[in-house]
Amino acid sequence: MSYAEYRKKILGFIEDHEKWRKSTINMIASENVTSPTVTRAVASGFMHKYAEGWPRARYYQGCKYVDEVELLGVELFTKLFKSDFADLRPISGTNANQAAFFGLTNAGDKAIVLHTSHGGHISHMPFGAAGMRGLEVHTWPFDNEEFNIDVDKAEKMIRELEPKIVVFGGSLFPFPHPVKELAPVAKEVGAYVMYDAAHVLGLIAGGQFQDPLREGADIITASTHKTFPGPQGGVIIYKRFGETEEIARLQWAIFPGVLSNHHLHHMAGKALTAAEMLEYGEAYAKQIVKNAKALAEALAEEGFKVIGEDKGYTESHQVIVDVSDLHEAAGGWAAPLLEEAGIILNKNLLPWDPLEKVEKPSGLRIGVQEVTRVGMKEDEMKEIARFIKRVLIDREDPKKVEKDVFYFRRNYTRVYYSFDYGLPE
Ligand SMILES: Cc1ncc(COP(=O)(O)O)c(C=O)c1O
Structure with a gap:
C-alpha cells in the first residue's frame, strides 16, 4: 500500500467513525460530544x-x-x-x-x-x-x-x-x-x-x-x-x-x-x-438527571433488573442494570449484541461480582449525558428502553433493531446547551 493510500484509509476510517457515531445511540458513561x-x-x-x-x-x-x-x-x-x-x-x-x-x-x-x-x-x-x-x-x-x-x-x-x-x-x-x-x-x-x-x-x-x-x-x-x-x-x-x-x-x-x-x-x-456551563449548565445537568431516572424507570417497566430501585435508581447520569439473569455471559453478552443494534454502552462489574467475572460481569453501565446533549428528553428514554428490550429480552435480530435506531437517531443532529444552538425545545 502506498503512503497516499494509508492517508486515504485513515481519513476514511475517521469519516466512517463520525458517521457511525451520529447514527448510533451512544451511552458510554464517560463520553460526550463537544459543541461546534x-x-x-x-x-x-x-x-x-x-x-x-x-x-x-x-x-x-x-x-x-x-x-x-x-x-x-x-x-x-x-x-x-x-x-x-x-x-x-x-x-x-x-x-x-x-x-x-x-x-x-x-x-x-x-x-x-x-x-x-x-x-x-x-x-x-x-x-x-x-x-x-x-x-x-x-x-x-x-x-x-x-x-x-x-x-x-x-x-x-x-x-x-x-x-x-x-x-x-x-x-x-x-x-x-x-x-x-x-x-x-x-x-x-x-x-x-x-x-x-x-x-x-x-x-x-x-x-x-x-x-x-x-x-x-x-x-x-x-x-x-x-x-x-x-x-x-x-x-x-x-x-x-x-x-x-x-x-x-x-x-x-x-x-x-x-x-x-x-x-x-x-x-x-x-x-x-x-462558559457554556455557566450559561446552560444548570438546565443541562437537571435534564441529565431527569433522563437517567426516566430511563431507569422505563427499563424496569420493560422487565429489567435496574439497580437502586428503593433509592430512585440514580441521582447521576448513570443507570446500572444487572443482566446476569438473561444470559450466562451477562454483560459480556449484552454489550456487544447491543452494539450490533447501534446502542453503544459498556459491560461493568457489579460490587458483588468476583473479579474473575471481569469478561462476563453482571452489569451494564448506561450514561445519558450525550443523548441529553443532543436534545433527548424523557420520552426518548422510553423509546431507548424499548430498543434495549427488543434486543436483550425479545431476542430480536439486532440488525433489524439497528435500522429503527438509525431512523430514530437521525432526528438529533444538534449539540444543545451551547452558544451554537441554545436549549432544546
Ligand atoms: C473516576 C475516574 N477518575 C479518573 C478517570 C480517568 O480519566 P481520564 O480518562 O481522563 O484519564 C476516570 C475515567 O473514566 C474515572 O472514571
Whole structure:
C-alpha cells in the first residue's frame, strides 16, 4: 500500500467513525460530544503551541494569546465551581490524579480509595497512579445494599489508619458519596480530602448531585469530557487549603511534576466549555438527571433488573442494570449484541461480582449525558428502553433493531446547551 493510500484509509476510517457515531445511540458513561464552538477551539492553531508554566511566566516565547485564554479559563472555572483556584493544565483525569497524589502525599503514606470492584477508578489503585506514587492503598468498606461507602465502618477505618489522603468519587457512581459525613473525620486525623469528579463534573457544575468543596473536600480532580461536555482533558479545582507551601507543592506537581506542555487547544476548549456551563449548565445537568431516572424507570417497566430501585435508581447520569439473569455471559453478552443494534454502552462489574467475572460481569453501565446533549428528553428514554428490550429480552435480530435506531437517531443532529444552538425545545 502506498503512503497516499494509508492517508486515504485513515481519513476514511475517521469519516466512517463520525458517521457511525451520529447514527448510533451512544451511552458510554464517560463520553460526550463537544459543541461546534469547542470543536473549533480544539482544531485551532493552539494545537501547534508550547507554553510550559503559568500565564505571563512561561518558559516559552510566543504565548501572548494563549496566556489570555488560559487566564480567562481559570476565571471561568473558578466562578463555575465557586473555588479559589482552578488549574486547567492536567491533560486527563488520570494526569490530574497523578499530580494530586504527588503534590499532596509522600511515598509510603496511606490512602483510602474506592476499590475498582466497587466502582473506583484504576488510577486510585495500587496498580495505577496511587501505587506509582508509592502510596499504601486501602479501600473503603462498601455497602452493597446502599450501593455506597459504608459510613460507620469508614469512620472507624479513618481513625484506625490515620491516612494522609482519602479519595471519594468513582467510575460507577449513581449516588453521591458521603463527603460531608466523612470529611470532618479525615480532617481530625490530618488527611487531605480529594474528590475525583471525573464522571460527575458537569452535574456539579450545574448544581446537581453533590457539592464537594462545600461538603469538606480540599481538592477536586476531574476529566473534562464526561458529564462536563468539553474536549478530552483534566482539571484540578480547589479552595485555599493548608499553608501556601502546600499549594505551591501541588502546583509544582502539575508542572514540572507530571506534565510539560499542556495541550493548549484542549485548554482553550475547556475554557469555552466552562462558559457554556455557566450559561446552560444548570438546565443541562437537571435534564441529565431527569433522563437517567426516566430511563431507569422505563427499563424496569420493560422487565429489567435496574439497580437502586428503593433509592430512585440514580441521582447521576448513570443507570446500572444487572443482566446476569438473561444470559450466562451477562454483560459480556449484552454489550456487544447491543452494539450490533447501534446502542453503544459498556459491560461493568457489579460490587458483588468476583473479579474473575471481569469478561462476563453482571452489569451494564448506561450514561445519558450525550443523548441529553443532543436534545433527548424523557420520552426518548422510553423509546431507548424499548430498543434495549427488543434486543436483550425479545431476542430480536439486532440488525433489524439497528435500522429503527438509525431512523430514530437521525432526528438529533444538534449539540444543545451551547452558544451554537441554545436549549432544546
Ligand atoms: C473516576 C475516574 N477518575 C479518573 C478517570 C480517568 O480519566 P481520564 O480518562 O481522563 O484519564 C476516570 C475515567 O473514566 C474515572 O472514571
